[in-house]
Amino acid sequence: MxxxxxxxxxxxxxxxxxxxxxxxxxxxxxxxxxxxxxxxxxxxxxxxxxxxDGYRNKAKMVVGGTVDRPTLGILDAGGRGVDLRECPVVAAGIRAVLPQLARFATRAGLTPYDVPRRRGELKHVLVTESPTGELMVRFVLRSDRALPRLREHLPRLLQEAPRIRVVTANLLPEHKAVLEGEVEVALTERTTLPMPLGRVELDLRPRSFFQTxxxxxxxxxxxxxxxxxxxxxxxxxxxxxxxxxxxxxxxxxxxxxxxxxxxxxxxxxxxxxxxxxxxxxxxxxxxxxxxxxxxxxxxxxxxxxxxxxxxxxxxxxxxxxxxxxxxxxxxxxxxxxxxxxxxxxxxxxxxxxxxxxxxxxxxxxxxxxxx
CATH class of the missing domain: 3.40.50.150 (Vaccinia Virus protein VP39)
Incomplete structure (x- = not known):
C-alpha cells in the first residue's frame, strides 16, 4: 500500500x-x-x-488548525494539527464525508481545541461506518456551549451527507489524553447504528466498542x-x-x-x-x-x-x-x-x-x- x-x-x-x-x-x-x-x-x-487499504470502519480524527481551516488527523510533536483526511487505511465511505464534516465545523464556528494552550472547543471527530454504508458521527467537545450551533447547522449536514444516520456530541471537559468523555448528547432521533454481520445484526451505540x-x-x-x-x-x-x-x-x-x-x-x-x-x-x-x-x-x-x-x-x-x-x-x-x-x-x-x-x-x- x-x-x-x-x-x-x-x-x-x-x-x-x-x-x-x-x-x-x-x-x-x-x-x-x-x-x-x-x-x-x-x-x-x-x-x-x-x-x-480501506479496512478501518472507524476514523478517530484529532481536530487542529483554525475555525476556517480545520485539520482532521493527528497532532505533531508541537501540538499542531496534521491533516490526514485521505488516510488510505480508512474506509472510502468515511474519507468521502470528512471534507463535509470539516465544512460543518467551520459553519458551526467550532474552534479546534489547542492542546498546548488548553483552549478551544472541538477536540475530536469520530466516524464509524456500518457494512450498509451508514455512518455514525460523534463530535467530541470541551463543553456544551456549542450545542445550539451544532443543532442549528445539523440539517444542512444531513442533507449534504445523507449516509450520516446518527450524530452525537460527546463532552470531554478535562484536559487529558483520552478520546471521549462520559456524557453523550444525541443530536439525531436515531441513536444506534445497525451492524449486520452474516446472520447477526448488532446495534452499535455511540460509546460501545466494536472491532475496527x-x-x-x-x-x-x-x-x-x-x-x-x-x-x-x-x-x-x-x-x-x-x-x-x-x-x-x-x-x-x-x-x-x-x-x-x-x-x-x-x-x-x-x-x-x-x-x-x-x-x-x-x-x-x-x-x-x-x-x-x-x-x-x-x-x-x-x-x-x-x-x-x-x-x-x-x-x-x-x-x-x-x-x-x-x-x-x-x-x-x-x-x-x-x-x-x-x-x-x-x-x-x-x-x-x-x-x-x-x-x-x-x-x-x-x-x-x-x-
Whole structure:
C-alpha cells in the first residue's frame, strides 16, 4: 500500500508499511506460534488476512488548525494539527464525508481545541461506518456551549451527507489524553447504528466498542461459532461480551448464553440486538467478579478481554472451575501467553491468527482450549 503521509513522515503510525504484506503476516504468525509454545495437540488454521487499504470502519480524527481551516488527523510533536483526511487505511465511505464534516465545523464556528494552550472547543471527530454504508458521527467537545450551533447547522449536514444516520456530541471537559468523555448528547432521533454481520445484526451505540476491521471481525465471529458448534455446549458464558457479537453468533436452540460486560452502554446495545433471540441474556458487571461469585459452571466460556488479558484471578478461576472448554479471543498475544500459563489444564487445540490491523504489529489470535 502506498501512503503519501508515511512517505512525507507526516504520519508513521503504520510502522510495518515498508514490509511486504506477506512478510508482515508471516512475522505475526511466527510471533503467535512462539508465544503459544509447542502444545502437542495444537492445530494452527490458515491466517485470516485483511485487505491492505480501506479496512478501518472507524476514523478517530484529532481536530487542529483554525475555525476556517480545520485539520482532521493527528497532532505533531508541537501540538499542531496534521491533516490526514485521505488516510488510505480508512474506509472510502468515511474519507468521502470528512471534507463535509470539516465544512460543518467551520459553519458551526467550532474552534479546534489547542492542546498546548488548553483552549478551544472541538477536540475530536469520530466516524464509524456500518457494512450498509451508514455512518455514525460523534463530535467530541470541551463543553456544551456549542450545542445550539451544532443543532442549528445539523440539517444542512444531513442533507449534504445523507449516509450520516446518527450524530452525537460527546463532552470531554478535562484536559487529558483520552478520546471521549462520559456524557453523550444525541443530536439525531436515531441513536444506534445497525451492524449486520452474516446472520447477526448488532446495534452499535455511540460509546460501545466494536472491532475496527469489519471483514476480519466477521471471520472471527464465524470461527468462534464453528468451534462452539463443534463442542455443542448447553451453557455458554461470553465474558467481556461488548455489544454481544460472540454471544449472539453462538446462540442456538436449547442453548443458554449469558453475556457479561462492564460497559452499561454496550450491554444496552447487546440487549437491543438480542430482541427475539431465545436463550440469550446480558448483564452489566465485571467479568471476573461475575465468575467468582457464580455457583454454576457453564460448559464453555468465551473471553474477549482488552489488551491486559483476563488476569490471574479469572485465569485461576477457569483453571479450578472444571469448565471443559474456553474460547479465548486475544488482541495481545503476550498477555494471552501469560494467561494460558495460569491455566495449564486447559490445553490449546485450535488456534487462528486474524490480521485485524495490517501495517502495524497488532494482531488478533483466537484459541480453542479444552480440558
Amino acid at each position: 502506498q501512503c503519501s503521509y508515511f512517505d512525507a513522515h507526516a504520519c508513521r503510525s503504520c510502522t510495518l508499511l515498508e514490509l511486504p504484506y506477506a512478510d508482515q503476516v508471516r512475522g505475526k504468525e511466527e510471533r503467535c506460534a512462539e508465544l503459544l509454545g509447542a502444545a502437542p495437540d495444537l492445530q494452527w488454521l490458515p491466517t485470516v488476512r485483511s485487505r491492505e 476491521n469489519t471483514d476480519v471481525a466477521t471471520a472471527l465471529y464465524a470461527q468462534v461459532r464453528e468451534w462452539v458448534e463443534e463442542v455443542a455446549p448447553s451453557t455458554v458464558w461470553d465474558l467481556y461480551c461488548g455489544v454481544g457479537g460472540f454471544a449472539l453468533h453462538v446462540a442456538a436452540p436449547g442453548r443458554h448464553v449469558v453475556g457479561i460486560e462492564v460497559s452499561e452502554e454496550a450491554v444496552e446495545s447487546a440487549r437491543l440486538a438480542a430482541r427475539g433471540v431465545p436463550g440469550v441474556e446480558f448483564a452489566a458487571g465485571d467479568a471476573t467478579a461475575f465468575a467468582l461469585a457464580s455457583v454454576q459452571v457453564p460448559d464453555l466460556v468465551v473471553v474477549n478481554p482488552p489488551r491486559r488479558g483476563i488476569g490471574e484471578d479469572l485465569a485461576g478461576w477457569l483453571e479450578r472451575s472444571g469448565v471443559q472448554h474456553v474460547v479465548y479471543s486475544s488482541c495481545n498475544p503476550e498477555t494471552l501467553a501469560t494467561d494460558l500459563r495460569a491455566m495449564p489444564s486447559l490445553r490449546p487445540v485450535r488456534a487462528r491468527v486474524l490480521d485485524m490491523f495490517p501495517h502495524t504489529p497488532h494482531v488478533e489470535v483466537a484459541v480453542l482450549l479444552s480440558r
